[in-house]
């Protein structure tokens with residue numbers, strides 16, 4: 001690939017990726033892309049393979065087949081730290097906040113790959129944006145509310161100054177008002193120049209901010225398009241819920257956009 005082709009290439013390309021755990025195939029030869037500046041959502045039911053896909057991009061699990069490229073760099077053989085160095089950060093499902101470490105220490109952990117002097121000013125900017133966390137910077141992070149912990153997890157991921165921020169179920173376990181705040185923050189982050197790939201079961205919430213979305217089911221892509229295209233798609237319920245679930249549950253009970 002030439003330098004010119006590299007700048008035109010999508011920021012992230014997932015090509016024919018397969019992830020297996022022993023006899024279980026969680027992701028089957030899946031391909032997708034994310035362009036710079038987009039918010040892209042991956043939605044789908046429990047067990048669709050969404051977390052496995054993000055884990056393979058983040059270097060936490062090694063795909064058995066396929067390739068993952070950031071611009072023109074193939075990531076498939078590099079580990080977590082190298083993936084972070086290439087500019088990808090993951091906010092995992094459940095946030096993985098270190099409860100006994102302070103708010104400040106959690107943030108500093110996110111910056112361990114950096115050697116630049118701007119870490120201190122990034123911390124200061126974060127505490128100005130989130131004064132509650134600033135006031136509690138020296139308290140154990142485990143004392144924060146669920147919403148505050150989610151903001152802390154996002155800020156910790158941003159401390160590595162990623163070009164691509166990936167989030168796994170950021171709305172999980174949060175009250176609707178807090179979910180709104182988290183998603184408003186994601187839009188601000190995108191507007192600040194960071195591309196976002198977000199996995200959600202709450203398709204309605206993700207569709208409200210996403211430029212494009214993919215629906216995953218049984219480890220494969222069932223549908224792809226803009227949120228408007230997907231909402232209008234005759235096969236959306238079948239792709240997302242499965243025919244039997246669509247019959248069994250009213251759409252509003254199951255997160256239908």
Ligand SMILES: Nc1ncnc2c1ncn2[C@@H]1O[C@H](COP(=O)(O)OP(=O)(O)OP(=O)(O)O)[C@@H](O)[C@H]1O
Nearest residue numbers: 021024025026044045046047048049050051052053
């Ligand atoms: N570490 C693992 N070992 C064995 N099987 C796993 C492992 N992680 C996931 N799986 C299996 O892989 C399949 C896909 O799981 P995955 O967590 O990727 O889906 P998901 O769409 O993120 O679902 P959820 O929303 O429930 O997390 C499931 O059948 C799951 O049981």
